[in-house]
Amino acid sequence: MKKTLVLILTFVLSYNASIVSQTISNSVFDKTDKYVKEIMDTNGIIGLNYAILVDGVVVHKKQLGYANYEHKVPMTNDKLFAVASISKLFSSTALHKLLLEKNRSIDETIGSFLPERNDLPSSWLKLPLKQLLSHTSGIPDQIDYQVYLAPRDDNEVINAMKDKPFDFEPGKKSKYNATGFFLLRLVIEKLSGEDFETHMKKRYFEKFKLNSAEYGGFKKVVKNRVKSYRNVNGKLEMFPLSYSPTMYAAAGININLDDLTKWFQNLYNEKILPKETLDKIWTPVLLNNGKPGYFGLGWEAAEVGENINAVGHGGAGISSIRHFYGKGLKQNISVIFLSNGAKNWKVYPNSIGANIANIVMTELQ
Template identity: 30%
Template structure:
């Protein structure tokens, strides 16, 4: 017993020394990642008196880096904080795609359904499938490329009116023949969500996604609603910064009208990883590269670009809307998530987020 009592302090000392060493290694590793990420970001976001951005990096669902840069409001000289709410532009498409898959899981539609099943009068609707809307392969004219878009930019439009705005335009190609990024397809998807669910798109997303997974600071965008911690958007001109151009959010609608924070976007990514919104076999459809009618593969699933960095599979999507830019990258093999949100379209986080993801991928190791 005496020997045992003598050994206990010895092993406790060794154990505590091990914990101390582990702590030092962990802190050193964290500081190494933080330093490398800081060096990347300050190359673009290097002026504290300009609009800025917020960046978050997570590994295995836990944040390892979360910082804000620049100003959230120039007129009031408000410093940016990680809690700021941004417009996320086309990252909205992720939510629209998952909403469609939720309706499919409920048996209310099939992604192979022609849109004529729900919109009988849509031109060539028998030949256009929901799958083609999701994968930007419908051939429908993208309304953002129409010169007359300026006529309605600030007008409040119903989803039906938005669809009517572009539906009679000549198609760019036959359905399923090519991939061409297309906002019109995702506006149509939002309209289908409303027709099939009997709810507005905003209500459907709020109830079935935001509320369901605790995204408490995410919204269907509004310039009139008072939103706590809203970041204000800017453009840069030769003579300085100006407030973002006004837009009615009924125009981008389900293709680009959501707002969120980096913390809520991490909740979104974690919910997908944990299959909280869809069964695994149904969620997998979003992350499977699709094919054109010719059999040619495209690097897009449902709401995400699906790319390969060498042997590393990557899911990514950006967003751009007046005064704001956004980018998110996820490396499923190592559960690395990087999100960057900017409140000036002069500061794009797109390549920066990719570069950060590559640095973290290297440092995390196998």
């Protein structure tokens, strides 16, 4: 019976993909491939995998370049990428799931979730989850003080940052912030009763069969992971994407294109969160002056056209996931663009994803 159900599901998914792809001529994918190859040459991108989804169904994917530049190892579809801050989409989604299960709110403060934490500054404990998720809290950002994403433990972050002044009045503006996701990790652990990595593995990696997904920085041996690169003073060198468990809510996932796509499809198809929750998460949070900030509740979010919205996140400036939706589109379009770096970024991944989506949008008008 189980085998029969799997066969039926496979047929249904294949049928749906066929129906969606029939609305798009193959020539549009020739155009997206041509654009990606041109942008690869322009930027000197080492290697990449990208996928296009229409209404949550994969209609095209491609791999180009090298997984390892110095040894000229070809890029393949099964290669893992260090997706850096794209990890925030996983952790923020997990937090929203726990809030629903525990009947808690984003408007509650850190202190209401962590009343026993007398090691955290009182000014931090007064912050609502909403401001941390939307990067509008003004809490001092550890990156600004060279406390990067691989601290030894929680105490290192707290001791280094507890006496630092806020960057701005909470709610005044949007400013990308890693310290906020350090605190959100503590809340996830408190609500789940598990350490963060265990919770994510059990509730997401294992449940949704994301078999490639694994936390770890560049020092960890991760099977089948690409080598990442960056340009420093005109020279190509290894990109040391260094992460430790303390900051895994902010960054640290290694994953291949198919599994990242599978996770997004489960989210899109409401297998993780209901639509009404996603709508809230994907709506830009308003600042104190009433204008929208740059983030929703854990996702970058913006209106990019008449009745067209874009949500997603970048990763270390070398990868991106972008989802375009709204009444201004006949069909929703998602682009996942994963790379292992470039010799000289002239067009960045967020823009590359938007340009790929625009080619598809033109076909669907």
